[in-house]
Amino acid sequence: MSQSAITGTPAPVAGVVQRGQRSAGERIGEAVERSWRPFALLLGCFAVWWAISAAELIEPYLVPSPGATLDVMAEKSGYIMEHSWVTTYETLLGFVIAVAVGVLAAVVMVYSSTVEKTLYPVLLFAQVVPKIAIAPLFVVWLGFGIGPKILIAVLIAFFPVVISMVTGLKAVDPEMIQLSQTMGASPLQTFVKIRFPASFPHLFSGLKVAVTLAVTGAVVGEFVGANEGLGYVILQANGNLDTPMLFAGLLVMSLIGVVLFVLVEVAEKLLLPWHASRRGDPVTTTY
Template sequence: MAVQSAREAPVGVAERARPGTAEQALRVLRSAWRPAALLALLFVAWWVVTATGLVQSYLVASPADTFAVIADKFDYFWQNTLVTLWETLAGFVLAIVVGVLAAVLMVYSPTIERTLYPLLLFAQVIPKIAVAPLFVVWLGFGIEPKILVALLMAFFPVVISMVTGLKSIDPEMLQLSATMGAGPLKTFYKIRLPASLPHLFSGLKIGVTLAVTGAVVGEFVGANEGLGYVIQQANGNFDTPVLFAGLVVISLLGIVLFALVELLEYFVLPWHASRRADAATTSM
């Protein structure tokens, strides 16, 4: 009897080859053309409104003036973008550390969950623009208040998504782990943590955009640098092109950070990202 060199697939089950680079790029293009077309349509509408004089230039800057200001003051925008980026990343990383730790404590201790969860909800519903001045009074006009506001903005989606992920484990898996002699720590690293990562990344993608908003809100209250400071100065000087340019740069910063988190998700969870891509492709 000949020895089989490869395992045969079960009858009726077709093995799907791993998609190549060209196929993956084609999938990205297929999923991206709709938002790109909508963005182009909005850009054309913006240009038409300003070019035809339907809105005065001091109310809405034209696309040409907006991007001309970015080109002329590139160093100015770049330096202030770096400041906002640093505040955002610092607050976002702290939100991940504190949020994941709080989620683990809440999942493993019902007492802590019943005590901490109402406080988290109370802190979330408080407008951050209302408490940001207090942070400036307590911490001064340095970078610390902006980082703290960014942390508060990003913290809630991180902790809630992590709690959801840790609680979504099939109880039979936990029973099987206990039957095989795995302790709580090993069960956490081998079962709970990997299964919770898709939920966590969903919260991270929301949290990173909120962290940008938090950093800008902190700069609105009191700062002498950063994109929030740029917008405040432009608003005070009625410099609409600079104001719109600041808004464009903030939007681009949020989009880039969101894309980086999504790219990290693809490398950390390739099975999850490929399954999402397959579902989007087959639904077209």
């Protein structure tokens, strides 16, 4: 009996080198390697911003200095945080609704060519219509409450979810579908066990786009008619020529989008450890 059979470890395959599990230090090193370039770029942008403001190449009422912007964020942190929570809530609610409706619509479109041919042109038309142009209509129909903001966030985030989910469901290997049918699996079992999990890589690509667009949608809705939220803060600051507050609102808005993007990416890593892009111990061929 071979040693691999006794120990329960898989036998080595000729021409294939299996790398061992990475240590914590190696993972930290890889995280640092991936992160230092974006941080260096951000620091470079802030350095250019500071240099322009320090040299007074642009008037302060047009572009405030980083120090003035950070001072406003510190002095009015409570005010900014209060409105940030409103925008975050609208974004998350709109994103969740867009995901639920988008996934359901994609499933129906994949399993019904008639629905796909009927619905797809309508979705495309709705996507190309500028949301800022129809946002006032939502305010007229739904009032100045939270409804118009959520609706705009849903409309903006909906299209990437549908397209990515349809692509993922159609990208399943036909041989896997035939194999499941040969083994007697019902259409529901095939969908739950094969099609739906296999669509996750495409779906998460769309979710990362959709969650950032949902932030934009919520803020656009606040631009049109609101008395709270980051869109309201930015609009008020613009009207008062308060550029430090305006820049502070833009920075916080961008930060919300980045944090939500990272959360979706973390969820992707947790749910898709089997995907090729998420494997911790890759296999390298030597042929």
